[in-house]
Amino acid sequence: MGKKKVMLPADEVDLATVKYQYETIEGLLITTLGLVWMNSIFFVSGFDSNFTTAAPHLTGIGLKLFVKVLEAPLIGSLIISQLKKKNKMIEMLRNTVIPEAPMFKPEFPPREPETGVVPLDEDQRPEERVELALKSLPNYEPAKSLSTDPSSPFRYWKIRDFAYAYRSKITTPSIVAERFIAAMDHFNNMKPPTPLLISFDPELVRKQAAASTRRFEEGCPVSILDGIFMAIKDDIDCFPHPSKGGTTFFHEVRPVEEDAASVGRLRSCGAILVGKANMHELGLGTTGNNPNHGTARNPHDPARYTGGSSSGPAAIVASGLCSAALGTDGGGSVRIPSSLCGVVGLKSTYGRTDMSGSICDSGTVEIIGPITSNVEDAILVYAAILGSSTAERIALKPSLPCLPDLTSNELSHGSGSLTLGKYTEWFNDVFSTEISDKCEDVLNRLVENHGCKMVEIFIPELLEMRTAHIVSIGSESACGLNPDYEDGFVHLPLFSCTQAGIDKKAKFTLDTRTNLALFQSFSASDYVAAQCLRRRLMYYHMEAFKEVDVIVTPTTGMTAPVIPPAALSLGETNMQVTGNLMRFVVTANLLGFPAISVPIGYDKQGLPIGLQIIGRPWCEATILRLAVAIEELCCSPKKKPQQYYDILNGE
Structure with a gap:
């Protein structure tokens, strides 16, 4: 059997068999640097052998050293690729057939109007x-509200x-x-x-x-x-x-x-x-x-x-x-x-x-x-x-x-x-x-x-949801930042290894740079796969909202x-x-x-x-x-x- 996995269509998933997936933080240590990733941030710690471990807390000089390694030519891309693979992102986004069509922004089914409400008009001033909104609130009692009695509880x-x-x-x-x-x-x-x-x-x-x-x-x-x-x-x-x-x-x-x-x-x-x-x-x-x-x-x-x-x-x-x-x-x-x-x-x-x-x-x-x-x-x-x-x-x-309408307490x-x-x-x-x-x-x-x-x-695929979210927000963040890099601020590629490129990147904090390194690694197919997951997850939640x-x-x-x-100066x-x-x-x-x-x-x-x-x-x-x-x-x-x-x- 190859690596390919095939998901059942969302409407065929038996919710009664859903098992909650606890988050695990996988790490990969390379030579003397412990490089660990989960969701969107990376870490480094001083270990001296290759093994998998839980993600350490990194700040100060350790974080600064890690970012330099991450931004180095070739090795940085290799590290990101391996860590994504270790944390099953590649399996989820590239080796899995997701039967749903992509949903590139939320699409909401028709719904019944809420009752007991005060309607507003978007075109109103x-x-x-x-x-x-003021008229929808309960009566205001100034004597009670403005009491400065020191024995009164804080509010x-x-x-x-x-x-x-x-x-x-x-x-x-x-x-x-x-x-x-x-x-x-x-x-x-x-x-x-x-x-x-x-x-x-x-x-x-x-x-x-x-x-x-x-x-x-x-x-x-x-x-x-x-x-x-x-x-x-x-x-x-x-x-x-x-x-x-x-x-x-x-x-x-x-x-x-x-x-x-x-x-x-x-x-x-x-x-x-x-x-x-x-x-x-x-x-x-x-x-x-x-x-x-x-x-x-x-x-x-x-x-x-x-x-x-x-x-x-x-x-x-x-x-x-x-x-x-x-x-x-x-x-x-x-x-x-x-x-x-x-x-x-x-x-x-x-x-x-x-x-x-x-x-x-x-x-x-x-x-x-x-x-x-x-x-x-x-x-x-x-x-x-x-x-x-x-x-x-x-x-x-x-x-x-x-x-x-809060004029009633019901x-x-x-x-x-x-x-x-x-x-x-x-x-x-x-x-x-x-x-x-x-x-x-x-x-x-x-x-x-x-x-x-x-x-x-029961809501299936919560771990998949976190991956779909980070790919979505990460890709959109990188896309939004790119025009500023190209429009006279940074005339070089974002991750150029030239000194000029490094000097420009240094204007960002270290944790932002690690995030951007990950975001830039997402491909168009990763983004589309994330949007296919989005449609599945929308289905599961709308099914839940039929009951609640x-x-x-x-x-x-x-x-x-x-x-x-130590985090105050370097993050x-x-x-x-x-x-x-x-x-x-x-x-x-x-x-x-x-x-x-x-x-x-x-x-x-x-x-x-x-x-x-x-x-x-x-x-x-x-x-x-x-x-x-x-x-x-x-x-x-x-x-x-x-x-x-x-x-x-x-x-």
């Missing part, structure tokens, strides 16, 4: 959509709290702006540095705040978002700030001339855009490590990572400095840091939000989404930024965007209580059982308190990892960490489903834990409704982050 201020304080002349956007600027000065002077914003101009903040203050004085605020402080991830355009994507140079090859579509919508609602938030370089990492600008710290424990790649957006919201931030999510990059920092991260259906004006605006896995301290605020920001591009409206035919969606799908073996595949136990407890309370139903589901309303998992398989001191790769952080999130990216991470509690070290809800295509209202119910079940006690600023009261 953002301010009008936000007004409808984040909501957008409606700021709006009420402005309208009641308790404070003004300009006063809050000065508190925000003072807090930024404090962060910038901390040792070690804790950079939340890569681009920040106090005068721009003061100017926006003054305009908002005048509108409140004149009694004509634009919307409930008027005067609300928001940060924008550094890969989303926010004029006049540069978009560096966490690099030191990308703004030189991609100047910013106007706001991204989503940013412009927030600006029209009166939001105060404070600057560009820190991120993992080019979004190619899960921790938020950034040697270029400094690494953002987790407000719950500054010795730990925020998660990435939307590290700055999550940290600035968790620290109380902004009510909301925009992030991008191509591989969990909104939901991972939201989970690790104890805030809410929403990924909408692929195509629901116009991606124009973001560095990665041409991919098929990424969206722009809000990070907020609570679900209510996520609803308001989502209402402002939603709206498909013209091209996606034609291609995807999105259904009418809707929000849950979780019912018109045909009985929500049915929750849980794949138990996948659900329990976590670094610490504290995470799965906490998540399980919340699900049990949903069943007991809200009459939800729990159904066991949502799929529930932990957001991440671990809580916030410690930042190794690091740690695939045990990457695997644990990404295990549950890539489904929504590869298949385009909406998903949300909701904080549900803490582990024994006081680190936040998030629960993820994955919904049917275009069913944002359903996951938001369930997220509100979960938030209410987990409302107390909230833990005040170590790094927290009360910019509403100035405390």
Whole structure:
């Protein structure tokens, strides 16, 4: 028999026989260098014999040495090829007959409309959509919400709290702006540095705040978002700030001339855009490590990572400095840091939000989404930024965007209580059982308190899904970067072995260079095979959605990892960490489903834990409704982050 394998058509796979596949990290050691790969990153460690081992953690000089070997002529390509073979990528992508046709971007079958919702119109002005979103929320009680009783449990201020304080002349956007600027000065002077914003101009903040203050004085605020402080991830355009994507140079090859579509919508609602938030370089990492600008710290424990790649957006919201931030999510990059920092991260259906004006605006896995301290605020920001591009409206035919009608506390969606799908073996595949136990407890309370139903589901080929995702996002990332290399920035091939080529590549961080080495190795046939897998996986999940309303998992398989001191200057790769952080999130990216991470509690070290809800295509209202119910079940006690600023009261 040859090497060729033939998959059964997806609709002939017996789901009752599905066995959960645990991730294994295979390594290949060559001479004195241990070279190990999993998913998208490589490692090196000092061993002196040839054998297979688990992936080590690599940082500092070891990482630097490995990258030099990886970028060397001939040997680098050989290493990548062998490691892909060792980890069965070649078997999966090149030696397997996949009977399904490729799906080059998510294709969604027709669906029944959600019930108990407030419909929105994509062609409405953002301010009008936000007004409808406001009317969908429960009544606001200012006396209860604005209580400053020191004996009261900690809670984040909501957008409606700021709006009420402005309208009641308790404070003004300009006063809050000065508190925000003072807090930024404090962060910038901390040792070690804790950079939340890569681009920040106090005068721009003061100017926006003054305009908002005048509108409140004149009694004509634009919307409930008027005067609300928001940060924008550094890969989303926010004029006049540069978009560096966490690099030191990308703004030189991609100047910013106007706001991204989503940013412009927030600006029209009166939001105060404070600057560009820190991120993992080019979004190619899960921790938020950034040697270029400094690494953002987790407000719950500054010795730990925020998660990435939307590290700055999550940290600035968790620290109380902004009510909301925009992030991008191509591989969990909104939901991972939201989970690790104890805030809410929403990924909408692929195509629901116009991606124009973001560095990665041409991919098929990424969206722009809000990070907020609570679900209510996520609803308001989502209402402002939603709206498909013209091209996606034609291609995807999105259904009418809707929000849950929260004026009633009923979780019912018109045909009985929500049915929750849980794949138990996948659900329990976590670094610490504290995470799965906490998540399980919340699900049990949903069943007991809200009459939800729990159904066991089985999803085949999850390891194949992770491979299909990395080939998809990797190929699309490399394709998006190539024009800049050819357009007067790097006149040589990306992996030229000349000194000039090496000098240009050196502008990237070491872990970005290892990612790009892998991404450049993918062939056209690899990409097509990945898209065939995408269609199979879409079939399996849509079959599950015939039985359940949502799929529930932990957001991440671990809580916030410690930042190794050596990683601050040169970066690091740690695939045990990457695997644990990404295990549950890539489904929504590869298949385009909406998903949300909701904080549900803490582990024994006081680190936040998030629960993820994955919904049917275009069913944002359903996951938001369930997220509100979960938030209410987990409302107390909230833990005040170590790094927290009360910019509403100035405390």
